[in-house]
Amino acid sequence: MSGISDILTELKAEHRLRSIPGQPSEGFLDLSSNDYLGLAQRHAEFREEFTERFSDAPYSSSASRLLSMQQKYHLMLEAFLAELYGKETLLFNSGYHANVGCIGALTLPSTLFVCDKLIHASIVDGLRINGAEFKRFPHNDIAKLKRILEKEASRYDHLIVVVESIYSMDGDEAPLSELVALKQQYPSILLYVDEAHAFGVRGKRGLGLCEEYDLIKHADILIGTFGKAAASIGAFAVVTEEMKSFLINTARPFIFSTALPPVNVAWSLLMTEKIIGMENERRHLAEISHYFSERISEISSQPTGSDSQIIPYLTGSAQRALDIADKLRQAGYLALPIRRPTVPPGGERIRFSLSAAMTRQELCDVADILQKIN
Ligand SMILES: Cc1ncc(COP(=O)(O)O)c(C=O)c1O
Structure with a gap:
């Protein structure tokens, strides 16, 4: 169908062509998943209890x-x-x-x-x-x-x-x-x-x-x-x-x-x-989110507006969102660019999604890198 290739060409020209990200090598800090409590990283810890109680x-x-x-x-x-x-x-x-x-x-x-x-x-x-x-x-x-x-x-x-x-x-x-x-x-x-x-x-x-x-x-x-x-x-x-x-x-x-x-x-x-029962994780997540949001506000010279573990860093264009995501990736951080149609034109961003498994130091390092490449 002719329309299909036209659409793909247009998406590419506008830096909006999406693809499924490949599996990153070990050692990346993932700032793009919604594993807010770090539970997905702890599956092994619960496997035995799960097998015992739910084997049927x-x-x-x-x-x-x-x-x-x-x-x-x-x-x-x-x-x-x-x-x-x-x-x-x-x-x-x-x-x-x-x-x-x-x-x-x-x-x-x-x-x-x-x-x-x-x-x-x-x-x-x-x-x-x-x-x-x-x-x-x-x-x-x-x-x-x-x-x-x-x-x-x-x-x-x-x-x-x-x-x-x-x-x-x-x-x-x-x-x-x-x-x-x-x-x-x-x-x-x-x-x-x-x-x-x-x-x-x-x-x-x-x-x-x-x-x-x-x-x-x-x-x-x-x-x-x-x-x-x-x-x-x-x-x-x-x-x-x-x-x-x-x-x-x-x-x-x-x-x-x-x-x-x-x-x-x-x-x-x-x-x-x-x-x-994960009150400690919730408290920790709130603390690191507050810290990171303040750092991002300083770097972008405007408040992030976030009240949570989701912290946007507005880039102003799809091209810039892609560039910054790429540079973060080279530094070992996975933070995906968000473009149209997920956000309206002008709302292009890096969406930082934090997890209770992260430390304040790790987020301090992310912010330092972002400051350098900003
Ligand atoms: C606000 C909101 N509602 C619903 C959904 C869809 O949920 P699910 O991923 O379970 O389909 C999402 C997914 O990102 C979401 O952000």
């Missing part, structure tokens, strides 16, 4: 959740999460499935989604695939959000405000308390909070930013993922009993896809159990 877990579910006979661990993990959050929970195969599925299910007549400009592609896909009506407000701009709500509240039966608790590319927090206050003003609002980058990392037990601010009961749909801090794969929605039943009956990625392998779900269960 099958390697395939062989059917979707609605048909599979292999659900012991799915039910156990949902029950465990339900106890932690104090609400019902439903597993999905990934965060992508969860967002596409929940947004699709909620695309009902007279429903308007009101979304932060920086919401994740999986939410955008959920809106687009399902033909949802949606409006976007400028990132974290509560005044603009209020204006949309004022205008639209009388025109729709349901307004669903969609945010991420920690934004995946900017690392800043959504103003959750203000959003909850808005909910009290507009009873037709449902609050949808994607905690992909806060699960494991924030809150006393690592349940996310809603736990940290004691707002779990106000999030109507809370999404958590296992592919990041939990060093596994899969996702879950925290919802009411009625919403869970509704999603089971209407969320198409839940209904029409083979369920996660039980062996994987059992691993997610073990990792979630470990996460609860």
